[in-house]
Amino acid sequence: MRVVSVYIEHPVMQLNSPFHYLLKGEDYLARGMRVKVDFNGRPLVGFVDSVEEVEDIEAYQKTLDYQLKEIQEIIDTEPLLNEELYQLGLWMSYQTVSPVISCFQAMLPAALKPSSSHKPAAKERWVVIDDQQLKKEFEADEMLLKDFLQKCTTYRYSKYRKAALLHTEDRVKQAQSGQLRINPTPYELTEKQKKALDDIEVSDNNVVLLHGLTGSGKTEIYMQLAQKALIQGRQVLILVPEISLTSMMIERFRSRFGDSIAVYHSGLSNTEKYQQHQLVRQNRASLVVGTRSAVFMPFADLGLIVLDEEHDNSYKQDSTPRYHTRDIAIKRSQYHHCKVILGSATPTLESYARAVKNVYQLITLDERIFQQLPTSHLVDMNRQVRQGNFIISQPLAQAIGKRLENHQQVILLLNRRGYTPIMKCAACGEVLTCPHCDVTLSYHKDEDKLVCHCCGYSQSADVACPKCGSRKWRNYGIGTQRLVEETNRLYPEARIVRMDADSTTQKDSHRRILEAFRAHEYDILVGTQMIAKGLDFPDVTLVGVFNADGPLNRMDYRSVEMTFDLIVQASGRSGRKETEGEVYVQAYDVSHYGIRLAVRQNYIAFFNNEMQYRHSGFYPPYSYMIALMFAGKDPQLLEDAAFKAAEHFRLDDRLRTLGPSKLLKRKDESRYRLVLKCADRSYLLEELWKWYDQQTYNRHQVAIQVDVDPYILD
Numbered sequence: 001m002r003v004v005s006v007y008i009e010h011p012v013m014q015l016n017s018p019f020h021y022l023l024k025g026e027d028y029l030a031r032g033m034r035v036k037v038d039f040n041g042r043p044l045v046g047f048v049d050s051v052e053e054v055e056d057i058e059a060y061q062k063t064l065d066y067q068l069k070e071i072q073e074i075i076d077t078e079p080l081l082n083e084e085l086y087q088l089g090l091w092m093s094y095q096t097v098s099p100v101i102s103c104f105q106a107m108l109p110a111a112l113k114p115s116s117s118h119k120p121a122a123k124e125r126w127v128v129i130d131d132q133q134l135k136k137e138f139e140a141d142e143m144l145l146k147d148f149l150q151k152c153t154t155y156r157y158s159k160y161r162k163a164a165l166l167h168t169e170d171r172v173k174q175a176q177s178g179q180l181r182i183n184p185t186p187y188e189l190t191e192k193q194k195k196a197l198d199d200i201e202v203s204d205n206n207v208v209l210l211h212g213l214t215g216s217g218k219t220e221i222y223m224q225l226a227q228k229a230l231i232q233g234r235q236v237l238i239l240v241p242e243i244s245l246t247s248m249m250i251e252r253f254r255s256r257f258g259d260s261i262a263v264y265h266s267g268l269s270n271t272e273k274y275q276q277h278q279l280v281r282q283n284r285a286s287l288v289v290g291t292r293s294a295v296f297m298p299f300a301d302l303g304l305i306v307l308d309e310e311h312d313n314s315y316k317q318d319s320t321p322r323y324h325t326r327d328i329a330i331k332r333s334q335y336h337h338c339k340v341i342l343g344s345a346t347p348t349l350e351s352y353a354r355a356v357k358n359v360y361q362l363i364t365l366d367e368r369i370f371q372q373l374p375t376s377h378l379v380d381m382n383r384q385v386r387q388g389n390f391i392i393s394q395p396l397a398q399a400i401g402k403r404l405e406n407h408q409q410v411i412l413l414l415n416r417r418g419y420t421p422i423m424k425c426a427a428c429g430e431v432l433t434c435p436h437c438d439v440t441l442s443y444h445k446d447e448d449k450l451v452c453h454c455c456g457y458s459q460s461a462d463v464a465c466p467k468c469g470s471r472k473w474r475n476y477g478i479g480t481q482r483l484v485e486e487t488n489r490l491y492p493e494a495r496i497v498r499m500d501a502d503s504t505t506q507k508d509s510h511r512r513i514l515e516a517f518r519a520h521e522y523d524i525l526v527g528t529q530m531i532a533k534g535l536d537f538p539d540v541t542l543v544g545v546f547n548a549d550g551p552l553n554r555m556d557y558r559s560v561e562m563t564f565d566l567i568v569q570a571s572g573r574s575g576r577k578e579t580e581g582e583v584y585v586q587a588y589d590v591s592h593y594g595i596r597l598a599v600r601q602n603y604i605a606f607f608n609n610e611m612q613y614r615h616s617g618f619y620p621p622y623s624y625m626i627a628l629m630f631a632g633k634d635p636q637l638l639e640d641a642a643f644k645a646a647e648h649f650r651l652d653d654r655l656r657t658l659g660p661s662k663l664l665k666r667k668d669e670s671r672y673r674l675v676l677k678c679a680d681r682s683y684l685l686e687e688l689w690k691w692y693d694q695q696t697y698n699r700h701q702v703a704i705q706v707d708v709d710p711y712i713l714d
């Protein structure tokens with residue numbers, strides 16, 4: 001008889017070892033296939049880790065502290081994960097200190113997840129032509145029915161069918177991909193690009209940090225490297241941080257390499273994801289463009305991985321397993337023996353520090369293709385406010401007017417959606433907060449609602465003050481909706497479009513807004529950070545950054561870096577083609593080095609400054625960090641758990657233990673956080689696993705969330 005070890009999602013405990021089940025009969029079962037099992041009377045779907053032949057089941061049973069039960073059903077006919085991906089899942093589980101099953105879940109499209117047991121079976125009807133003569137006539141052996149009916153009347157079709165010249169079949173719907181073509185590069189590479197390309201190719205370092213100004217021709221370098229890989233018949237993976245950037249990247253790659261492209265991002269439906277996954281699995285797509293989760297695509301032979309805008313937060317997954325896409329990409333490149341290009345104008349300090357130490361190959365593009373960098377102006381908002389310019393400063397307002405007159409386009413970046421972030425009672429000063437989170441409610445004028453940006457809770461804005469009953473409210477701060485209103489007031493003829501999480505809830509809305517803006521159907525694009533990244537609009541010659549020092553208020557070791565990145569990235573959208581560009585950065589804390597150096601676009605000076613601060617605080621990249629979060633409904637239980645853990649780790653003098661600190665309530669959950677720092681990553685991981693494996697909390701009461709190399713501590 002066979003004994004099968006199966007990874008399941010334990011219903012109560014945060015356990016990570018497989019459970020054993022019996023398999024009678026001769027059915028094919030192998031690692032990476034899903035099975036249905038019973039766990040304490042609950043039906044669960046599990047993932048097979050191993051299958052072994054056991055002679056003496058009774059002896060085997062004695063080694064276990066639970067009763068062996070039979071596998072109830074085998075779901076798949078073949079493994080869902082090949083050996084590379086299976087090993088990757090195990091590795092990822094160790095590196096991120098998370099359950100193996102959660103890693104497999106993160107790696108597969110929803111339709112194939114270990115917790116679900118059914119594949120989507122969207123079918124479509126095909127016409128299969130059986131008659132030789134007819135095959136010649138239609139120049140095909142088979143065709144989708146809907147295509148066939150384009151070429152022939154319904155009447156003739158039913159005649160053929162009755163005469164048995166053809167029949168129909170329902171087949172599982174598959175995404176179609178087209179032909180790979182290699183079109184010539186439409187221009188000469190610049191000397192700098194040529195040199196960068198040569199240096200990358202001769203380097204024996206497989207990880208390359210391509211540090212290039214915005215508009216310096218990085219994407220062209222990606223395409224040149226992609227071309228080489230594609231010609232060798234290998235696959236190429238291009239990762240971008242945001243859905244809004246996939247369509248632009250796809251367009252650029254499609255016009256160069258044809259239609260053999262798969263797309264993968266969270267905006268697709270489950271069926272679409274499954275189909276795109278199949279395209280890659282069956283090696284029917286040469287190029288994959290996608291966001292974070294595309295890094296897990298089942299490639300057969302990967303020849304290049306590009307991680308564009310490598311500094312971007314969205315490459316770090318913010319739920320279990322909290323992996324970083326860069327780590328996964330590098331791991332996969334080792335298996336496939338291919339290069340990983342990390343591209344950015346503002347690399348993370350970690351990556352740049354590694355490149356300086358030659359852990360990565362450093363390649364620099366320090367000139368823009370067309371223009372010099374845009375001229376940047378720092379605007380002191382303290383003075384502007386005194387003059388009565390609360391939202392748009394006077395110099396920026398003037399600049400907008402000038403650009404509009406010249407039929408050029410403007411981007412205004414404000415990293416806060418809604419109308420205003422705070423509503424205060426005009427009578428007593430009471431601020432409205434979310435009933436589920438310790439967060440103020442934002443006022444959204446478009447929908448006349450109060451919205452929690454943390455949990456999505458919303459209520460009518462027509463409320464009485466819970467403290468004094470007054471119905472008069474004052475709005476504080478600005479959000480994108482209010483900025484649009486103000487811009488509209490100043491420039492009534494300007495055509496303005498807003499892009500933020502609220503205006504892009506519909507499928508495809510990102511692409512539609514950006515295309516319309518590109519086609520110059522709008523003059524001004526107002527949006528949150530989703531418009532700061534990577535976009536390449538030739539007619540944009542002015543960028544305004546609002547509340548640029550806002551992120552500095554976060555109590556986070558990364559907040560200066562995030563402030564710097566946002567300003568530099570936003571500035572990079574201006575003046576990318578022939579016309580010179582301008583940038584206005586509005587801030588209150590105008591003497592801060594993060595702001596000043598960002599306005600001057602001086603990454604190296606920023607890096608040196610910031611590294612000193614990180615050094616003195618023993619922050620990454622000088623240390624490795626793990627954040628431990630304890631979350632649940634009962635604050636006392638959590639506090640006890642957190643303090644107990646802190647005590648445990650404090651005994652170890654190779655670790656620095658900070659906290660626990662109580663965080664703001666979120667979605668009705670209290671949270672405590674402990675931060676561990678250590679100079680030695682593998683030691684830190686080992687110690688954490690030792691501790692983690694001993695935790696027997698019911699995860700519905702005390703959920704332990706581990707974040708290795710946390711990006712954001714908020």
Ligand code: ADP
Pocket residue numbers: 187188189190193212213214215216217218219220221369370536
């Ligand atoms: P980045 O990715 O660094 O922002 P891009 O690769 O998008 O830069 O290049 C900026 C612009 O310059 C794009 O419009 C691109 O088509 C164009 N470009 C890139 N390389 C060249 C070149 N060698 N000659 C002419 N135009 C180029």
Ligand code: ZN
Pocket residue numbers: 425426427428429430465466467468469470
């Ligand atoms: Zn009041």
Ligand code: ZN
Pocket residue numbers: 434435436437439452453454455456457667
């Ligand atoms: Zn809330």
